Amino acid sequence: MLTLFSWPEMFGLADNNPYGLKVFAFLKLCRVPFRHEHVMDASRAPHGQLPYIDDDGRIIGDSDAIIAHLIARHGLPIDAALTxxxxxxxxxxxxxxxxxxxxxxxxxxxxxxxxxxxxxxxxxxxxxxxxxxxxxxxxxxxxxxxxxxxxxxxxxxxxxxxxxxxxxxxxxxxxxxxxxxxxxxxxxxxxxxxxxxxxxxxxxxxxxxxxxxxxxxxxxxxxxxxxxxxx
Missing domain, CATH: 1.20.1050 (Glutathione S-transferase Yfyf (Class Pi); Chain A, domain 2)
Structure with missing residues (x-):
């Protein structure tokens, strides 16, 4: 299963960082099953930055790159109608x-x-x-x-x-x-x-x-x- 690694939650938000929360929200909107793992150490992340995902062994960082990858791999139609x-x-x-x-x-x-x-x-x-x-x-x-x-x-x-x-x-x-x-x-x-x-x-x-x-x-x-x- 896809795993999202991001910073910890606060104030009822799944991530206290906007980029991790962006990916979390995208996954929820698209109903893509995933595990969410909160970490405090970004040293293992691509470029040393969170969030990143592990998609069946493929490690991808950067929120925009993650979303582009998920749309392409899973054929997600969320942006299909955009002009x-x-x-x-x-x-x-x-x-x-x-x-x-x-x-x-x-x-x-x-x-x-x-x-x-x-x-x-x-x-x-x-x-x-x-x-x-x-x-x-x-x-x-x-x-x-x-x-x-x-x-x-x-x-x-x-x-x-x-x-x-x-x-x-x-x-x-x-x-x-x-x-x-x-x-x-x-x-x-x-x-x-x-x-x-x-x-x-x-x-x-x-x-x-x-x-x-x-x-x-x-x-x-x-x-x-x-x-x-x-x-």
Whole structure:
């Protein structure tokens, strides 16, 4: 059976990382049977990053590569009806979500206003994790943020980037249904991975406040959450 390896769950989400949650949601939407294994060590993953899958011995990393592989191997029709223009929009949205990832991660690990709440919540959900391990991870993330560039920004400047991304999403997501119609596609799984990791986290960041002010984004997230969790 296919196995998905991803980071641990938090706040009722199957993965506290948007890329792992994206793949989880995709598998659920497509009703592909799979095992879900939560790991804290990404050293065995392709490129040292989660998520990845083991599909009958074939190891594939990167959420987009995983989804492309699954669609091709299993003949999944989830995106079959998309037009060329919609596929272009999907591509652009995925790249914008890559930008939003850094702001979301920054809000948890870098900003001193929200780090204590994230740290305490993580330790509450995962008691075996040593507090020092999180401090080590935080220091590692600081180097990543500096190299990427967002770590060189003041908090308000960093959040402005993510808020701008959310605002564009609010212009594209309809008030009812999903991005391209009444049925979700793989793009909706990607949106859910990010929106849920902001909206359903019980940490009141500027990203969450902005998202909550956009009813269509909230409705999309909650509709997807219902489909994915059966609730």
């Amino acid at each position: 060329p223009a919609q596929r272009d929009t999907d591509h652009l949205l995925r790249r914008m979500l890559d930008d939003l990832y850094w702001v979301m991660s920054y809000s948890r690990w870098r900003d001193d206003r929200f780090w204590p709440a994230f740290r305490d919540a993580f330790l509450r959900f995962h008691p075996p994790v040593a507090p020092q391990a999180l401090e080590t991870a935080r220091a590692y993330n600081f180097t990543r943020y500096h190299a990427q560039g967002i770590g060189r920004l003041a908090p308000d400047e960093a959040f402005a980037r993510g808020i701008a991304d959310l605002e564009v999403l609010s212009h594209l997501v309809p008030e009812k249904g999903f991005l391209f119609g009444p049925q979700p596609c793989s793009t909706d799984a990607g949106l859910y991975g990010f929106l849920a990791n902001i909206l359903l986290f019980e940490i009141d960041t500027p990203l969450k406040r902005h998202l909550m002010s956009r009813p269509n984004l909230v409705a999309h997230c909650r509709a997807m959450h219902g489909l994915v969790t059966g609730g």
